Amino acid sequence: MPEEQYNQKLENLPPVGSAYPPVIEINHRKKAAIVVSLFLQNGADMPLSQLPGDLQTDLTHQMAQLRLVDQKTLKAVIDEFTRELNSIGLSASGGLESTLTLLEGKISKSTINQLRKDAGVQLVANPWARIKALKTSDLLPFVQNESVEVSAVIMSKLDVQKAAEILSQLPGDQARSISYAISMTYNVTPASMDRIGQSLIAQMDNQPERVFEKSPAERIGMILTVTSQKIRDEVLSGLGKTNQAFADMVRQSVFTFDDISERLSAKDIPQIIRSIDHEDLVKGLSHAKTQNSSDTVDFIISSLPKRLGETLLEDIESLSAIAPKDGEQAINRLIGSLQSMLAKGELFLN
Structure with missing residues (x-):
């Protein structure tokens, strides 16, 4: 046979098939088992517990059936997996629970709870x-x-x-x-x-949405905190006659000047002093000394750096007499600043 005819017949022969089955013959479950096995063997942390129970079981069985995977098949599976990842434009976890979690704060709580109840989520x-x-x-x-x-x-x-x-x-x-x-x-x-x-x-x-974040006792307590001592005592006394339990809750929510030494840490005092107008501070402490609150005044001064404490004490002693109304207003502004810092999380009560 002439050499040219022989070469032509060789060219017309069909190609020899691969020794391994093409990747397309491997189902998606086995591909998933191959990918997960590869990642886990290389130390990847995969939160498989987030999968539904039946998928975890199926994946475990598929991984248990794996024996040897040739390099060509492994490369083809990983290439296909990479291509699918690169083609994703948006990833959503799916399912009602994940969707409701995404919508938390965007739709009403009652709607979320009803949807969960209806679906058994x-x-x-x-x-x-x-x-x-x-x-x-x-x-x-x-x-x-x-x-x-x-x-x-x-x-x-x-x-x-x-x-x-x-x-x-x-x-x-x-x-x-x-x-x-x-x-x-x-x-x-x-x-x-x-x-x-x-x-x-x-x-x-299962509660109606409320307009106020704080309880009634806390709101009254905050109001009474910045009123005069006389009004505070009258209101608490009247509440005690009407509803003693509620009066006790209000009293716990009231933060008075004397609570500073009992409910605040000494290390927080310098921060508090810096946030208060110096004139208000001097007037308030001076008035407090005349209202049987000398212990709280001493606590504040002793909690300051020595030089600052001495200067503040000199200013208090050199202050001429002030009207009780002015002194009480200064204390209320001091307490108001404290409440603002507490609300912002800058201070914490003991």
């Missing part, structure tokens, strides 16, 4: 983190009104200090019943714990 992923962050005063009604068993679970999940504060505010019989019930919580399952948490969150959120 958890109200929050970790209800107990939110419950444990509540103030003792907010937790107390739940413990008082829930069954002994549920209250025991709540108390068991709280920090020891917070649980002790709540227990001390309960009637003796109820406190003893809950304490005993805590001993029976050993076999409470995670699912039961989550259901209790979700139920408590549902009760918390």
